[in-house]
Structure formats: C-alpha cells, structure tokens
Amino acid sequence: MPRLVVILGDQLSPALASLEAIATDDVILMAEVMAEASYTKHHSHKLVLIFSAMRHFADTLQQLGHQVLYLKFAEYPSVLSMTDAVAYALTKHPELSSILLTECGEYRLEQEIARWQEQFNLPLEQLSDDRFLCSRQQFANWAKDRQQFRMEYFYREMRRYSRLLMNDKNQPEGGKWNYDKANRKACPPDLAQIPPLQFEPDAITRDVMVLVEQHFTDNMGDATTFRLAVTGKQARQAFLHFVEQQLAQFGDYQDAMLLDQPFLFHSICSMYLNIGLLDVRWMCLKVEQAYKDGKVPLNAAEGFIRQLIGWREFVRGLYWLLMPEYKTRNTLAAQRPLPAFYWTAKTQMRCMQQAIQSTIDYAYSHHIHRLMVTGNFALLTALNPDEVTDWYLAVYADAFEWVELPNTLGMALFADDAVLASKPYAASGKYIQRMSNYCQHCPYDVKKIYGEGACPFNALYWGFLDRNSEQLGGNARLQLAYQQWHKKPEQEQQAIRQHADLILNSLEKL
Numbered sequence: 160m161p162r163l164v165v166i167l168g169d170q171l172s173p174a175l176a177s178l179e180a181i182a183t184d185d186v187i188l189m190a191e192v193m194a195e196a197s198y199t200k201h202h203s204h205k206l207v208l209i210f211s212a213m214r215h216f217a218d219t220l221q222q223l224g225h226q227v228l229y230l231k232f233a234e235y236p237s238v239l240s241m242t243d244a245v246a247y248a249l250t251k252h253p254e255l256s257s258i259l260l261t262e263c264g265e266y267r268l269e270q271e272i273a274r275w276q277e278q279f280n281l282p283l284e285q286l287s288d289d290r291f292l293c294s295r296q297q298f299a300n301w302a303k304d305r306q307q308f309r310m311e312y313f314y315r316e317m318r319r320y321s322r323l324l325m326n327d328k329n330q331p332e333g334g335k336w337n338y339d340k341a342n343r344k345a346c347p348p349d350l351a352q353i354p355p356l357q358f359e360p361d362a363i364t365r366d367v368m369v370l371v372e373q374h375f376t377d378n379m380g381d382a383t384t385f386r387l388a389v390t391g392k393q394a395r396q397a398f399l400h401f402v403e404q405q406l407a408q409f410g411d412y413q414d415a416m417l418l419d420q421p422f423l424f425h426s427i428c429s430m431y432l433n434i435g436l437l438d439v440r441w442m443c444l445k446v447e448q449a450y451k452d453g454k455v456p457l458n459a460a461e462g463f464i465r466q467l468i469g470w471r472e473f474v475r476g477l478y479w480l481l482m483p484e485y486k487t488r489n490t491l492a493a494q495r496p497l498p499a500f501y502w503t504a505k506t507q508m509r510c511m512q513q514a515i516q517s518t519i520d521y522a523y524s525h526h527i528h529r530l531m532v533t534g535n536f537a538l539l540t541a542l543n544p545d546e547v548t549d550w551y552l553a554v555y556a557d558a559f560e561w562v563e564l565p566n567t568l569g570m571a572l573f574a575d576d577a578v579l580a581s582k583p584y585a586a587s588g589k590y591i592q593r594m595s596n597y598c599q600h601c602p603y604d605v606k607k608i609y610g611e612g613a614c615p616f617n618a619l620y621w622g623f624l625d626r627n628s629e630q631l632g633g634n635a636r637l638q639l640a641y642q643q644w645h646k647k648p649e650q651e652q653q654a655i656r657q658h659a660d661l662i663l664n665s666l667e668k669l
C-alpha cells in the first residue's frame with residue numbers, strides 16, 4: 160500500500176530513517192510553508208539556507224527515482240502549514256493509505272503532526288531519528304535514576320558507546336576524558352586567519368534569495384549576501400576545509416574572540432549538521448582520523464567531538480525529556496524586555512556590537528559570543544526568557560528549538576532550575592577583556608566598575624549577584640564571587656548598586 164512520506168526542512172539526509180524505509184510506489188512530500196517560515200522571525204539567511212537546501216535535496220531524490228511532490232513557497236494558496244500540505248498531497252494522491260515520517264525536531268510541530276492520524280483518518284507511523292547517536296528513549300533511560308543531569312557523565316558514556324578517541328583498553332585517548340582547560344586561550348590578533356569556505360549561489364539559490372527578499376522584508380539580514388553551502392556535497396567540502404585548515408587551532412582558541420573576526424577557528428558547520436546535510440558520525444570520524452594522523456592535537460579533536468556527541472546529544476535528550484514544561488521555567492523571575500540593539504547592533508558596547516553584527520551579517524556567531532556576550536548580558540540584565548529564547552531561535556541559522564532552548568534557557572540564562580548548568584555563567588567585563596581584544600576598541604572602560612564611562616558588565620555583574628543573593632548565595636561554585644562582593648566596603652557596594660540600577664533603567668542608551 161503506497162504511503163505519503165513527509166520530509167521536513169531539517170531532515171535533508173539521504174540516510175534519514177523514513178528514506179531508508181521507502182518503497183517504490185510511496186510519494187515523498189516536501190513543502191515550503193508559511194507556518195514553518197514564520198513561527199519565529201527567522202534570519203533571512205536561515206530561510207534561504209533551508210528553502211534552497213530543500214529544493215536541492217528534492218532534485219536529488221527525484222534523480223534517484225523517487226516520486227516527489229514539492230510545494231514551493233506561495234505557489235499553493237491553500238497551503239500555509241505542514242498540515243495543509245499533507246491535506247493537499249492526499250487530495251492529489253487519493254491512492255495513499257498511510258503517512259510515514261521521521262520524528263521531527265520541535266515539540267510545537269510534533270503536536271501538530273500528532274493530530275494527523277485523526278484529521279486524515281489514516282495510520283501515521285513515526286520513526287526514531289537515528290541521525291542522533293542517542294535516541295530519545297535511550298536518553299530517558301540514562302536520565303531515569305539520576306537526581307542531576309551532568310553533561311560530563313553522559314559524554315563519557317557516549318565516548319564508550321561510540322568508541323571515538325578510546326584506546327584498546329576502552330580508556331580515553333591520552334588518559335583524560337576532557338581537555339577543556341587547554342581550550343581557553345586568548346588569540347593573538349596577528350595569528351593568520353583562514354576563513355570558512357563560501358559558495359557562489361547557483362540558479363536555485365538565487366531564485367530563493369529573491370523569494371526571501373520579496374516575502375520576508377522585515378527579517379534580520381540581507382538575503383543577497385548569502386554564501387552558505389546548500390547541498391551535502393558542499394557541506395562536506397566546507398567541513399573538510401575546516402578539518403584541514405582550522406581544526407588544529409580550534410582547540411586552543413575555541414573560547415577566544417577577536418575584533419572583526421567572527422569565525423576564528425570555528426567550523427561554521429552546525430547549520431549544515433542541524434538540517435541533515437552533514438552526518439555526525441562522519442564528522443567525528445574525520446576529526447578522529449586527523450588526530451590519529453598527527454595533523455591536529457588531542458585537545459582540538461576531543462573538544463570538537465565533545466561538542467557533537469556530548470553537548471549536542473545531551474541538550475536534545477533534555478529537551479525531549481522535559482518539554483513542554485521546560486519552556487515555561489523562569490528561575491530568576493526575569494522580566495525586562497529585549498533592548499532594540501539585539502536586532503540592530505546599534506550599541507556602543509563593542510563586545511555586544513561585534514556579537515550582534517556577525518549575527519546580522521552571517522546568521523552566525525560562535526558559542527562564546529552567544530554564551531558570554533549576548534547571553535551573559537541578558538542574564539545580568541534579567542531579560543525576559545521568552546523574548547531572549549525567541550531571539551536566539553530566530554537569528555541563528557543553526558537554531559531549532561531542541562538545541563536552542565536548553566542552550567539559552569538553561570545555559571545562558573540559568574532559568575531552568577539548574578537542570579543544565581550548576582551555576583550561572585555570569586561574568587564581568589574582566590572575562591571579555593581576557594578572552595578578546597574588544598575592550599581596547601570600546602568607549603567604556605573595562606577597569607572601572609561604576610561612574611562615568613564604566614564598563615556596564617562590571618556593575619551589572621555585581622548587581623546580579625547582589626540582587627539574587629537569596630537564590631544563589633548558597634551555590635558552592637559562587638562562593639568565591641560572593642566572598643569578593645562581601646569584602647567590598649558598604650559604600651562601594653552602594654555605588655555599584657546605584658550604577659547597576661542606572662544601567663538597568665536605561666538599557667537602550669548603552
């Protein structure tokens with residue numbers, strides 16, 4: 160009996176479970192729809208990436224002999240959502256007698272899909288997404304008897320399971336599981352930078368760029384500057400370029416930031432991986448091989464593999480374990496609205512300007528920009544988690560809720576009742592000064608805590624600790640910080656509090 164096989168915009172993998180299970184008379188449905196393109200105000204590069212990659216993927220499927228029904232954006236007036244697309248496909252193909260898909264990546268859409276069986280009166284089969292190493296069920300089993308979920312322990316199990324960077328005695332390569340401490344160097348400004356690979360848009364991408372420009376006029380970014388990979392082949396080229404040219408230094412400098420160098424030694428491949436153009440096992444094996452061949456040091460290979468099989472799988476597991484309640488958490492009762500400069504980069508704070516400008520230009524900024532600059536600022540100023548998480552979901556090309564929400568709500572905002580992080584990643588200007596050269600190019604003075612021209616991160620940091628002392632004062636990992644605060648003379652504390660309040664009441668002016 161022929162089936163309708165629905166493939167979503169982040170499921171562009173030839174080895175997708177539902178494609179592995181496909182039969183010759185099944186019909187594949189892919190659809191560009193308004194509901195998915197507008198549930199958040201996606202960056203224009205994210206829209207071009209997804210639509211163009213979908214069109215290229217559909218062409219490949221057709222060339223392989225599959226029957227593909229592809230609905231282009233705005234060409235089917237009755238089709239505004241994935242549900243509409245399924246309804247349309249079933250009218251066109253009344254012979255189809257069931258629906259098959261690989262489980263989707265977001266709770267929101269999963270709820271919509273769960274209604275199809277009743278709505279269309281057809282059996283619906285959903286396959287586990289085995290593009291992840293750890294299934295939702297395996298994660299739930301791991302989490303079952305634990306009071307606390309810590310990435311490090313999950314990661315060790317994933318290393319044993321995947322056998323990546325393990326020696327023949329089943330011990331971690333080099334004797335340690337984690338080399339993160341070796342990965343926190345500041346980057347010398349004159350170190351040669353090798354940019355990530357970019358790709359000239361082909362005719363399909365150019366069409367999509369025009370479409371996005373026409374239909375999404377107020378979204379962040381300029382669609383005409385789009386230069387990302389849009390096929391699996393290009394994405395693999397981009398990743399191999401990273402392994403050969405950048406990975407060796409990725410380890411040492413993964414937390415560093417430099418003026419006008421948005422990429423440093425990062426791969427910029429998360430957006431390809433998260434829509435299925437890259438395969439996580441293939442990526443990890445390439446990185447492991449580069450280490451075995453003596454081309455990259457262990458701290459680089461381990462640091463990269465940890466992001467993929469540790470952190471990425473861990474946040475996905477937690478997301479599915481804890482949704483939908485997870486999204487409603489707001490541990491520190493943060494309520495302030497997001498300042499307009501998150502959309503424009505128009506702020507004098509050089510660090511924020513740099514992190515946001517690269518977001519506008521490339522739908523990308525690296526993890527320290529996200530965690531320790533824009534995220535840290537949002538934490539210190541008590542920005543409303545709904546607004547902040549929606550911003551991250553919208554502006555990054557790699558952002559889908561399963562990965563974005565735990566990283567933002569849990570890691571950056573410490574708003575998830577300490578499920579993800581055991582302490583808030585709050586930092587003063589000193590951290591940014593240590594890890595970047597931004598402060599040398601900033602009108603604010605990083606050495607000043609309060610008074611005219613003081614770096615806002617400083618008073619905000621102490622103000623954050625002071626304001627939340629009831630909730631955070633007992634946190635063992637913050638003892639040193641609280642001791643430093645309590646050592647300050649009362650008069651200085653008062654001046655800092657006043658300065659922090661002044662900033663909090665006029666965020667838009669920073």
Ligand code: DLZ
Pocket residue numbers: 166167168169170190191192193195196197201205206209263264265268559560
């Ligand atoms: C993100 C996205 C966008 C912008 N557009 C589409 C689309 O038009 N059609 C589609 O199938 N998928 C799209 N996606 C990806 C889905 O939103 C994605 O499958 C869910 O976010 C679940 O991860």
Ligand code: SF4
Pocket residue numbers: 508509510511587588589591592597598601602603604605614615616
């Ligand atoms: Fe950012 Fe403060 Fe440094 Fe300016 S001085 S770049 S605001 S940390």
